Amino acid sequence: MGVLYDYFRAPSLAQVRAHMDENDAHSPVPGTFDGIELKNxxxxxxxxxxxxxxxxxxxxxxxxxxRLIWPEGAEQDMEYEGPWVVVLPDGVRDILAGIPAERMTELAERWAAIDELSPHADPEFMRELVSEFAALAARARENDDSLFCWMSL
Structure with a gap:
């Protein structure tokens, strides 16, 4: 079993925090926010x-x-075991949103070969994932949303 990571876009920190507080810290993907469900x-x-x-x-x-945005204060609680939500910088959103279609295969092959993923990463899955990240980031940028990551053990 690995760590779950769901990436999503949302208009504000307040909306993400409210979702987490009102939904027993369950991931907002799928359902509440547009996103991608992943593991590891x-x-x-x-x-x-x-x-x-x-x-x-x-x-x-x-x-x-x-940057950790939920739960507040968890970075000081060494016994807290999740889940957590972090916000990614808008610069990262914009980098991902700007990935040109002609680079997706090359990027996917390089990404599939990193130590943290190989030898199990399928280059075709990785190409689809690069495309999904680029599309999610583009939708976030178009709507002036930020990108977030929900994670849980």
Whole structure:
């Protein structure tokens, strides 16, 4: 069993927090917000590797500087075991939204080969996932939404 990561777009931190408070911290995907359900695709490392490939930068912890928005104070509670929600910087949203269609196959092949995913990552699935991330980010940008990641053990 791995960690679950659901990526979604939403208009405000307040709406995401309200969903979490009113729905026993269940993921807002599917149902409440437009998003992608995943497993083992954490924002800082796995998604960060894709951002690095898109921008031509070497991966580092600064590429995706997600910020915990729910539950408040969980970063100080070392015994809290989730779930959590982080917001991704709008710059990351815009990088993903700007992925050109002609690069999706190349990016997917490179992404499938990262240590965190290989040898199990299927390049075709990864191409579809790159396309899904680009489309989700584009919809977020068009609607002035932010991208979020819900995660749970």
């Amino acid at each position: 695709f954490d924002p800082g490392v796995v998604l960060g590797r894709l951002v690095g490939f898109v921008t031509g930068q070497e991966w580092n912890t600064e590429l995706v500087r997600d």
